[in-house]
Amino acid sequence: MPTAVVTGGAGFLGSHLCDFLLERDYRVLCLDNLDTGSLQNIEHIRGDAFTFRNHDLIDRIEIAEPVDVVFHLASPASPIDYLRLPLHTLKVGSYGTHNALGLAKWKRARFLIASTSEVYGDPQVHPQPESYWGNVNPIGPRGVYDEAKRYAEALTMAYHRQQGVDTCIARIFNTYGPRMRPNDGRAIPTFVRQALDKKPLTVFGDGSQTRSFCYVTDLIRGLYALAMSDEHLPVNIGNPEEFTLLELAEAVLRVTDSESEIVFEALPIDDPKIRQPDITRAKQVLGWEPGISLEEGLRLLFSTSEREIASV
Numbered sequence: 001m002p003t004a005v006v007t008g009g010a011g012f013l014g015s016h017l018c019d020f021l022l023e024r025d026y027r028v029l030c031l032d033n034l035d036t037g038s039l040q041n042i043e044h045i046r047g048d049a050f051t052f053r054n055h056d057l058i059d060r061i062e063i064a065e066p067v068d069v070v071f072h073l074a075s076p077a078s079p080i081d082y083l084r085l086p087l088h089t090l091k092v093g094s095y096g097t098h099n100a101l102g103l104a105k106w107k108r109a110r111f112l113i114a115s116t117s118e119v120y121g122d123p124q125v126h127p128q129p130e131s132y133w134g135n136v137n138p139i140g141p142r143g144v145y146d147e148a149k150r151y152a153e154a155l156t157m158a159y160h161r162q163q164g165v166d167t168c169i170a171r172i173f174n175t176y177g178p179r180m181r182p183n184d185g186r187a188i189p190t191f192v193r194q195a196l197d198k199k200p201l202t203v204f205g206d207g208s209q210t211r212s213f214c215y216v217t218d219l220i221r222g223l224y225a226l227a228m229s230d231e232h233l234p235v236n237i238g239n240p241e242e243f244t245l246l247e248l249a250e251a252v253l254r255v256t257d258s259e260s261e262i263v264f265e266a267l268p269i270d271d272p273k274i275r276q277p278d279i280t281r282a283k284q285v286l287g288w289e290p291g292i293s294l295e296e297g298l299r300l301l302f303s304t305s306e307r308e309i310a311s312v
């Protein structure tokens with residue numbers, strides 16, 4: 001039975017990854033300090049193959065048993081969280097990534113880092129291929145997240161080149177699905193919550209900025225395919241279908257059959273104007289591409305959100 005360590009395993013993506021690995025007969029050790037994650041995300045998991053350890057990645061990791069693969073996802077991810085936890089975000093991207101890479105080196109395990117499309121900043125190239133170096137404001141409020149991830153990528157490549165660690169880098173684009181916190185500030189859970197509460201949907205700016213949204217099960221399949229590959233250079237994992245924020249709000253209204261109005265609010269500082277992954281490498285290197293359209297994904301999310309709200 002192979003063993004996987006999932007850092008940030010009690011978070012949105014991490015908990016789906018734990019489910020996916022357990023279904024494939026992995027033993028899973030989930031390390032999380034519950035800063036932005038929750039035990040609720042993993043409470044459905046039963047059986048001896050799963051262990052949760054409340055651990056802050058900033059502290060050294062001690063694990064007795066062999067480990068085959070380390071998925072390093074621990075980090076605040078939503079702007080609300082990293083703006084609230086700026087130093088912590090930098091620390092988990094630096095010390096936390098050192099510790100996770102140190103574990104992979106010690107155990108001779110494959111290592112995957114969950115990086116982000118935010119390494120491209122406010123891009124001047126569209127869509128964004130992995131070869132684009134980005135346009136990040138290092139001293140703006142979002143710099144704590146973007147630069148932590150850029151540093152974590154540099155660190156990962158240094159451990160690979162100098163220490164021979166078998167690493168890979170997933171550049172994840174906006175992903176959505178069940179278990180996102182309704183108040184985490186990201187567009188889809190916010191719109192769905194507002195529509196279900198019969199409140200106006202708040203769109204930033206004039207809503208012409210674009211994003212590309214990947215359904216969580218597609219994303220997790222991509223992360224796993226990358227971890228199982230021999231690739232070391234960054235690979236974009238995301239859905240290349242691109243929508244304006246206004247189109248997204250309209251899609252949420254359609255799917256939720258809501259009559260809420262759309263209102264406009266000031267654009268946050270350094271908010272990227274365009275975002276679309278070029279997934280040519282993911283297709284070539286991993287044979288991966290997403291299969292769930294935005295409308296389909298929103299319907300899946302909406303049916304779960306309705307059930308969750310009904311059970312409260």
Ligand code: NAD
Nearest residue numbers: 008010011012013033034035036037056057074075077175
């Ligand atoms: P999330 O906030 O739901 O999950 C992050 C998890 O990391 C939480 O459970 C949190 O408690 C844990 N964590 C944070 N600091 C920690 C620390 N010091 N020690 C231990 N655990 C810690 O976020 P998510 O959306 O699931 O994102 C997971 C990863 O994927 C992050 O690294 C994020 O940067 C990356 N990512 C996500 C998206 C997305 O759209 N969801 C997009 C790009 C990149």
